[in-house]
Amino acid sequence: MTSLNDLPLRADLVGKQPYGAPQDFVSITLNVNENTHELPDEIVDDITRQLRDAVKTANRYPDREFTELREKLAEFLGHGLTAENIWAANGSNEVLQQILQAFGGPGRTLLSFTPTYSMYPLLASATGTGWIAVPRPEDFVLTAEYVASKIREANPSIVVLCSPNNPTGTPLDKAVIEAAYDAFDGMLIVDEAYIEFAPEDRTALDLLQSRPRLLISRTMSKAFAFAGVRIGYLAANPVAVDALRLVRLPYHLSVLTQAAGVAALGHNKEMLSTVAEITRQRERIEARLAELGYEVHPTESNFVLFGGVKDPKATFEALRSKGILIRDVGIPNHLRVTAGTESETTAFLNAMAELG
Numbered sequence: 113m114t115s116l117n118d119l120p121l122r123a124d125l126v127g128k129q130p131y132g133a134p135q136d137f138v139s140i141t142l143n144v145n146e147n148t149h150e151l152p153d154e155i156v157d158d159i160t161r162q163l164r165d166a167v168k169t170a171n172r173y174p175d176r177e178f179t180e181l182r183e184k185l186a187e188f189l190g191h192g193l194t195a196e197n198i199w200a201a202n203g204s205n206e207v208l209q210q211i212l213q214a215f216g217g218p219g220r221t222l223l224s225f226t227p228t229y230s231m232y233p234l235l236a237s238a239t240g241t242g243w244i245a246v247p248r249p250e251d252f253v254l255t256a257e258y259v260a261s262k263i264r265e266a267n268p269s270i271v272v273l274c275s276p277n278n279p280t281g282t283p284l285d286k287a288v289i290e291a292a293y294d295a296f297d298g299m300l301i302v303d304e305a306y307i308e309f310a311p312e313d314r315t316a317l318d319l320l321q322s323r324p325r326l327l328i329s330r331t332m333s334k335a336f337a338f339a340g341v342r343i344g345y346l347a348a349n350p351v352a353v354d355a356l357r358l359v360r361l362p363y364h365l366s367v368l369t370q371a372a373g374v375a376a377l378g379h380n381k382e383m384l385s386t387v388a389e390i391t392r393q394r395e396r397i398e399a400r401l402a403e404l405g406y407e408v409h410p411t412e413s414n415f416v417l418f419g420g421v422k423d424p425k426a427t428f429e430a431l432r433s434k435g436i437l438i439r440d441v442g443i444p445n446h447l448r449v450t451a452g453t454e455s456e457t458t459a460f461l462n463a464m465a466e467l468g
């Protein structure tokens with residue numbers, strides 16, 4: 113039997129662990145912040161029709177520039193953006209990887225404020241980019257002064273700010289983004305994977321004008337209920353978008369992905385119609401967990417990080433044995449749960465109450 117140690121793996125990858133949120137097929141899956149509502153049948157039918165037309169062209173390579181998808185995404189985002197401002201890939205993780213391929217790499221660094229999205233250090237490692245983790249203050253809230261001083265001190269090639277932050281849910285003030293941008297000459301990524309759950313004026317899209325080093329990453333995986341299709345996208349200055357063309361694989365978005373994305377965006381209001389309901393369920397979780405004596409962190413996302421858990425592994429396993437999967441994100445005495453449908457949320461809260 114050959115083990116990985118017998119293969120000539122890149123030295124900087126030896127001993128690394130792959131990304132691995134458990135994929136249990138339990139009945140209630142509240143561990144990776146998906147939108148747990150299924151798509152309405154009418155939308156499924158319309159997407160299917162458009163996919164059928166796309167399959168007919170499958171003997172040819174797809175539009176390498178996925179022009180229609182970019183136009184639809186620009187229209188959806190508004191803020192005066194056009195297709196030239198838009199880029200997309202198979203999930204925003206791929207977008208982030210392309211940014212690191214273009215602007216990171218050996219001898220360069222990526223800085224972020226931890227705890228934050230666990231993929232950032234993995235993407236850095238995969239692209240040979242150095243990883244600088246700056247701890248957040250105790251309440252996880254970033255201030256303009258703190259962020260600017262840490263960035264100035266480290267002078268990284270790239271900074272990524274997650275807004276709102278995963279796994280803490282913490283909102284990010286626009287003043288922090290402006291201060292971060294002005295504190296260095298590198299690329300600033302704002303990861304807005306959960307921005308649809310935050311108040312409307314939180315988005316950094318209106319900061320793009322006159323900030324060519326600002327990259328705003330979005331995804332259809334969360335609020336948009338489209339995680340399985342794998343579409344993430346970016347809004348940026350057209351020049352920054354050009355940089356990603358240097359590193360993307362040719363035809364990286366399949367004809368099926370492009371068609372599904374265009375079709376779904378044609379229903380964007382309905383696709384996003386569960387956001388208000390999910391936010392209500394999140395507020396239920398916040399209120400009830402506080403009642404049960406847990407320390408609930410302020411959140412503007414579709415998930416809640418809570419502390420005061422004596423033994424996170426035991427609580428995680430107790431819930432799992434009831435068919436409920438949540439997330440141990442490795443913060444001592446904390447767990448994270450995604451707001452699900454009303455009945456999923458009720459099942460989680462009842463189980464938590466029983467655990468006492």
Ligand SMILES: *Cc1c(COP(=O)(O)O)cnc(C)c1O
Binds near residue numbers: 205
């Ligand atoms: C879920 C998530 C993403 C999205 O990943 P996709 O590749 O688009 O599915 C990006 N950033 C953060 C912080 C996330 O939590």
